[in-house]
Amino acid sequence: MSEVDVHPAEDPGAYLDDDPFGDDLTDQLAARAPRRFANRATVFLAGAVLLIGGFVAGAQVEKNFGHVPAAAAATPTAFPTGGRNFGGAAGGGNATTGTVKFVDGTTVYVTTSNGDVVTVKTDGNTTITQPGTVKDLPVGATVTVTGQTGTDGTVTATRIAKTR
Numbered sequence: 001m002s003e004v005d006v007h008p009a010e011d012p013g014a015y016l017d018d019d020p021f022g023d024d025l026t027d028q029l030a031a032r033a034p035r036r037f038a039n040r041a042t043v044f045l046a047g048a049v050l051l052i053g054g055f056v057a058g059a060q061v062e063k064n065f066g067h068v069p070a071a072a073a074a075t076p077t078a079f080p081t082g083g084r085n086f087g088g089a090a091g092g093g094n095a096t097t098g099t100v101k102f103v104d105g106t107t108v109y110v111t112t113s114n115g116d117v118v119t120v121k122t123d124g125n126t127t128i129t130q131p132g133t134v135k136d137l138p139v140g141a142t143v144t145v146t147g148q149t150g151t152d153g154t155v156t157a158t159r160i161a162k163t164r
Helices: 013-017 025-031 040-065 070-074
Strands: 078-080 094-104 107-112 117-121 142-149 155-162
Touching: 094 117, 107 142, 117 142
Parallel strands: 117 155
Antiparallel strands: 078 094, 094 107, 094 142, 107 117, 142 155
């Protein structure tokens, strides 16, 4: 009796003995060549993405944290003179460099590069390197102040030099 002639009601095991996956898919898959995960174009594109990502990340870091401009980096904000002669100004004391924020009579307020505001007191002995008096110092001018710093941080100026 052939398999076609067998009725399932007579022999239910006849259908179960036959393999429904007789085409042997496992052998066909094994015979097929393995597929490469990446080709040259994939490697090139991944490298380009990494290069562009690194550039953008570097630009964002530079934007957020920035750098000090060369002119500001070369100019010290405060340093002891130690009795040395700074452009003709003799005597010990400190020099403070910054921009004029405000002039109020004989008092000049100077903003340093780190954002601190230094109060500078002047008197008749204070030398100004530009023509005029303390009141003629323009707001925004870069100045270097030489003098003694008090305990409260106020500088009693012996010399104010306009650098720009």
